[in-house]
Amino acid sequence: xxxxxxxxxxxxxxxxxxxxxxxxxxxxxxxxxxxxxxxxxxxxxxxxxxxxxxxxxxxxxxxxxxxxxxxxxxxxxxxxxxxxxxxxxxxxxxxxxxxxxxxxxxxxxxxxxxxxxxxxxxxxxxxxxxxxxxxxxxxxxxxxxxxxxxxxxxxxxxxxxxxxxxxxxxxxxxxxxxxxxxxxxxxxxxxxxxxxxxxxxxxxxxxxxxxxxxxxxxxxxxxxxxxxxxxxxxxxxxxxxxxxxxxxxxxxxxxxxxxxxxxxxxxxxxxxxxxxxxxxxxxxxxxxxxxxxxxxxxxxxxxxxxxxxxxxxxxxxxxxxxxxxxx
Amino acid sequence: xxxxxxxxxxxxxxxxxxxxxxxxxxxxxxxxxxxxxxxxxxxxxxxxxxxxxxxxxxxxxxxxxxxxxxxxxxxxxxxxxxxxxxxxxxxxxxxxxxxxxxxxxxxxxxxxxxxxxxxxxxxxxxxxxxxxxxxxxxxxxxxxxxxxxxxxxxxxxxxxxxxxxxxxxxxxxxxxxxxxxxxxxxxxxxxxxxxxxxxxxxxxxxxxxxxxxxxxxxxxxxxxxxxxxxxxxxxxxxxxxxxxxxxxxxxxxxxxxxxxxxxxxxxxxxxxxxxxxxxxxxxxxxxxxxxxxxxxxxxxxxxxxxxxxxxxxxxxxxxxxxxxxxx
Numbered sequence: 269x270x271x272x273x274x275x276x277x278x279x280x281x282x283x284x285x286x287x288x289x290x291x292x293x294x295x296x297x298x299x300x301x302x303x304x305x306x307x308x309x310x311x312x313x314x315x316x317x318x319x320x321x322x323x324x325x326x327x328x329x330x331x332x333x334x335x336x337x338x339x340x341x342x343x344x345x346x347x348x349x350x351x352x353x354x355x356x357x358x359x360x361x362x363x364x365x366x367x368x369x370x371x372x373x374x375x376x377x378x379x380x381x382x383x384x385x386x387x388x389x390x391x392x393x394x395x396x397x398x399x400x401x402x403x404x405x406x407x408x409x410x411x412x413x414x415x416x417x418x419x420x421x422x423x424x425x426x427x428x429x430x431x432x433x434x435x436x437x438x439x440x441x442x443x444x445x446x447x448x449x450x451x452x453x454x455x456x457x458x459x460x461x462x463x464x465x466x467x468x469x470x471x472x473x474x475x476x477x478x479x480x481x482x483x484x485x486x487x488x489x490x491x492x493x494x495x496x497x498x499x500x501x502x503x504x505x506x507x508x509x510x511x512x513x514x515x516x517x518x519x520x521x522x523x524x525x526x527x528x529x530x531x532x533x534x535x536x537x538x539x540x541x542x543x544x545x546x547x548x549x550x551x552x553x554x555x556x557x558x559x560x561x562x563x564x565x566x567x568x569x570x571x572x573x574x575x576x577x578x579x580x581x582x583x584x585x586x587x588x589x590x591x592x593x594x595x
Numbered sequence: 596x597x598x599x600x601x602x603x604x605x606x607x608x609x610x611x612x613x614x615x616x617x618x619x620x621x622x623x624x625x626x627x628x629x630x631x632x633x634x635x636x637x638x639x640x641x642x643x644x645x646x647x648x649x650x651x652x653x654x655x656x657x658x659x660x661x662x663x664x665x666x667x668x669x670x671x672x673x674x675x676x677x678x679x680x681x682x683x684x685x686x687x688x689x690x691x692x693x694x695x696x697x698x699x700x701x702x703x704x705x706x707x708x709x710x711x712x713x714x715x716x717x718x719x720x721x722x723x724x725x726x727x728x729x730x731x732x733x734x735x736x737x738x739x740x741x742x743x744x745x746x747x748x749x750x751x752x753x754x755x756x757x758x759x760x761x762x763x764x765x766x767x768x769x770x771x772x773x774x775x776x777x778x779x780x781x782x783x784x785x786x787x788x789x790x791x792x793x794x795x796x797x798x799x800x801x802x803x804x805x806x807x808x809x810x811x812x813x814x815x816x817x818x819x820x821x822x823x824x825x826x827x828x829x830x831x832x833x834x835x836x837x838x839x840x841x842x843x844x845x846x847x848x849x850x851x852x853x854x855x856x857x858x859x860x861x862x863x864x865x866x867x868x869x870x871x872x873x874x875x876x877x878x879x880x881x882x883x884x885x886x887x888x889x890x891x892x893x894x895x896x897x898x899x900x901x902x903x904x905x906x907x908x909x910x911x912x913x914x915x916x917x918x919x920x921x922x
Contacts, residue, residue, distance in 0.1 A: 277720050284701040290681050290714020301683070301716035303734070304633045311630075311638075313716055315683040315732060319723045354617050356628070356642040358685070358730045374611040387617020389628035389640055393604050396646045398725015403685045405642060405732035407630070 297499045298418050299483070300348055302410075310412045312350040316341045317403035320362070325443065330369045332463045333402070334376030339465045340486065341406035342384055343538040346472030347484040348415040350408030352384050357391035358403040365400065384469060414476045421481035421500035421543040427567040428479075428552065430468050430540040432514040433489055435461035437534020438527065447520060454516035461514075465538035470559045475542060478551055482542035488535045490587045493575050496543070503572035508532065509580045512564040532577060532587045543569055624826045625745050626810070627675055637739045639677040643668045644730035647689070652770065657696045659790045660729070661703030666792045667813065668733035669711055670865040673799030674811040675742040677735030679711050684718035685730040692727065711796060741803045748808035748827035748870040754894040755806075755879065757795050757867040759841040760816055762788035764861020765854065774847060781843035788841075792865035797886045802869060805878055809869035815862045817914045820902050823870065830899035835859065836907045839891040859904060859914045870896055 281296060292301045301313040318324055318340070324333050342352050357377075365373075381387060389407070439462025441447050442455045450458075468484075475482060481500055485492050489511070493504050511531055513521065521527050544552065549565075556563040577585040608623060619628045628640040645651055645667070651660050669679050684704075692700075708714060716734070766789025768774050769782045777785075795811075802809060808827055812819050816838070820831050838858055840848065848854050871879065876892075883890040904912045 277722075280697065280720055281718075284697050285684070285715060285718060285720070288701065288704055288708060288715040290716050292681060292714070293716045296715075296717065299717065301681070303638075303681070303716070306631045307634060313683060313732075313734075315685050315717060315730075316719045317685045317687055317721050317730070319687055319721055319725075321724050322722060354619060354628070354630070356640060356732050357612070358642050358644045358732075360644055360646055360728045360730075362725070370607065370611050374615065377615055381615060387620070388612060388615040388623075389617050389620045389630070390623065390626065390642060391608075391612060392643045392730070393607055393612070394644050394646055395604075395649060396726050396728060397648050398646075398689070398728070399723050401687045401723060401725070401728040403642075403644070403687075403719070403730045405640075405683050405685075407640075 294417065299344055302415055305409060308412050309409050310415065311353070312345055312348050312408035312410055312415060313405065314341050314344040315403060315405040316344065317401060319401050320399040328463065330373040331376035334373045335380050335464055337402045337404055338377065338380045339467045340538065341404045342469060343465060343467035343484040343486070345406055345408035346467050346469045347482050347540055348408065348410065349473050349476035349482070350410040350415065351473055352386045352469060353407045353409045354387050354389040355407065356389055356405040359391070359393045360396040360401040361393070362396050362398065362400045416476060416479045416482040416542070418481050418483050418496050419499040421496050421502050421569045423502055423569050423571045425480060425543040425545050425569045426565050427493065427504060427506065427569060428542050428544060428563050428565055429485070429489070429512065430471055430561050430563055431537070432512045432517060432562070433485070433537055433539060434517045434531030434534055435514050436465070436536035437530035438517055438520050439463070440536070441530070449523065450516070450520060454519055457514065457516045462536060465536065467538060468540045468561060471540060471555065471561045474555045474559060475540070478548050479542035479544050482540060485537045485539050485541050486535055488533045489541065490532050490575050490577060492541055496541070497573060497575060501573070503570045504567060504575045505570055506567035506575065506577045508577055508585060510564065510566045512562060529588055532585070621744065626671055629742055632736060635739050636736055637742065638680070639672055639675050639735035639737055639742060640732065641668050641671040642730060642732040643671065644728060646728050647726040655790065657700040658703035661700045662707050662791055664729045664731055665704065665707045666794045667865065668731045669796060670792060670794035670811040670813070672733055672735035673794050673796045674809050674867055675735065675737065676800050676803035676809070677737040677742065678800055679713045679796060680734045680736045681714050681716040682734065683716055683732040686718070686720050687723040687728040688720070689723050689725065689727045743803060743806045743809040743869070745808050745810050745823050746826045748823050748829050748896045750829055750896050750898045752807060752870040752872050752896045753892050754820065754831060754833065754896060755869050755871060755890050755892055756812070756816070756839065757798055757888050757890055758864070759839045759844060759889070760812070760864055760866065761844045761858030761861055762841050763792070763863035764857035765844055765847050766790070767863070768857070776850065777843070777847060781846055784841065784843045789863060792863065794865060795867045795888060798867060798882065798888045801882045801886060802867070805875050806869035806871050809867060812864045812866050812868050813862055815860045816868065817859050817902050817904060819868055823868070824900060824902060828900070830897045831894060831902045832897055833894035833902065833904045835904055835912060837891065837893045839889060856915055859912070
């Protein structure tokens with residue numbers, strides 16, 4: 269999850285927190301830590317917070333707030349190839365959340381616990397004079413040494429994404445009253461994609477041993493692909509025409525071509541972004557069929573550094589990423 | 596850590612969150628979870644948050660805020676008998692914390708990492724429009740099956756506390772401008788006890804196999820002893836005259852006897868509160884000598900329910916706990 273300004277967060281982490289990192293934190297470059305579990309197993313640890321008026325709105329349904337909170341964390345576990353195991357919950361609640369709000373919030377947690385097979389392992393519940401702040405520390409499990417990190421991308425490999433891109437960024441526009449000329453059904457679809465991410469927990473573990481680098485898309489395709497390139501010391505070339513779009517996103521872009529920026533730069537999709545050698549193509553097709561999650565090749569890893577996006581004519585496109593903010 | 600009203604927090608947890616608890620969370624009754632680690636070991640998981648203007652003040656030194664944040668979590672690990680291992684950090688920062696603030700905050704983390712032998716294993720850094728909120732998820736390690744829970748107290752056992760009680764509650768009064776008639780040295784001592792808890796990490800692991808129930812004192816002696824009694828299905832009798840006081844606290848109470856309420860009901864001492872059979876007395880004396888941490892018998896576990904505090908004449912005292920709040 270992100271806050272404004274995003275650049276500030278990365279600088280803050282690199283300058284002040286990275287020097288504090290334990291070996292298990294992988295230099296804080298992977299957004300997860302790996303610690304030894306029972307024989308042959310590791311735990312994957314991840315923490316992500318959401319803040320009222322930054323990552324969710326006061327009027328958002330509490331059930332969906334709870335589910336988004338859990339899912340942004342579970343998505344990171346999926347992106348390492350891990351199975352979800354449990355979580356710790358921190359709630360700092362402002363005045364005004366009544367019992368009905370809390371009951372709905374807990375119902376959202378309960379629904380996702382059941383869906384994803386996890387349990388609440390502890391937490392802290394405090395009051396705040398400010399914005400409600402919710403944090404989860406999630407635990408996943410994975411066979412030792414098999415977690416897919418961000419640092420393994422190599423020149424010549426193909427870049428893939430799961431699902432469709434840009435729906436959440438367009439859904440955020442809907443939440444803010446935009447895209448009013450679209451159909452109610454399309455608007456509802458996009459809003460749902462923004463409010464209720466689908467962590468790719470069926471797909472992620474299937475990519476262990478196939479994907480060479482993987483992460484989930486939370487800051488936007490170009491920004492997140494940039495992270496993989498940075499820590500893998502490679503460059504990436506993306507073909508904009510290949511980006512998988514939902515029918516709703518396709519309709520939105522047909523009405524306003526500038527919305528393609530939301531597909532390239534917008535965050536919160538929580539799809540998987542990964543690299544794999546060409547030889548993996550058949551295996552990936554099988555996995556896509558078996559999991560029911562689309563897998564789309566969108567570009568190629570090259571030697572060098574940075575992310576280039578090319579339009580249909582092969583011209584380099586400019587992508588706005590630094591200015592991305594939730595609200 | 597607590598927020599106002601404390602009673603509300605417990606009701607909230609019992610009603611909305613306890614039904615979500617995994618077996619590893621021990622019914623959320625122990626404030627920690629235990630999960631399997633490498634052979635013969637378990638991880639102890641704990642999360643605690645602190646909020647600006649609730650648990651710390653905007654002008655508090657950022658170095659001490661960082662250390663308090665870590666230590667309130669490490670204290671819970673000590674209270675299970677665990678050794679600290681690492682932590683995840685969530686920072687939701689409001690505007691106005693400049694680079695000097697962040698550098699001092701990080702320096703506080705670094706100092707405590709070194710002192711307690713732990714490393715940062717990951718985190719999330721977001722912005723907030725409200726009060727700065729800081730959360731840690733701490734991991735400890737312990738030999739499997741040896742964690743000291745809250746539920747093991749039995750009638751006839753002795754109740755012990757480490758260190759001295761009430762200093763932090765009196766230190767909070769100093770922070771708010773109170774106790775102005777005390778010496779600067781005494782005021783500084785009390786303020787330090789409030790701002791910089793000393794997690795009893797040398798003592799806690801030594802009590803494995805001796806203590807039958809244990810927790811740290813964060814909500815106040817009477818409230819926390821009440822938790823042990825509740826989950827152990829026993830009662831407790833405390834002799835107020837036996838409560839260990841620092842020289843500064845003794846001086847404060849000599850000037851104003853009503854301050855004894857701060858010793859009985861005030862929180863944030865982060866001393867260990869535990870029960871043990873009479874046969875353990877000699878072993879405890881040895882451990883106190885070797886660790887340099889005082890261990891004081893303050894009462895006895897009985898059949899029944901609830902906590903009674905008796906004054907020097909054996910009369911029941913009334914203790915204010917429900918109204919305890921940080922600021």
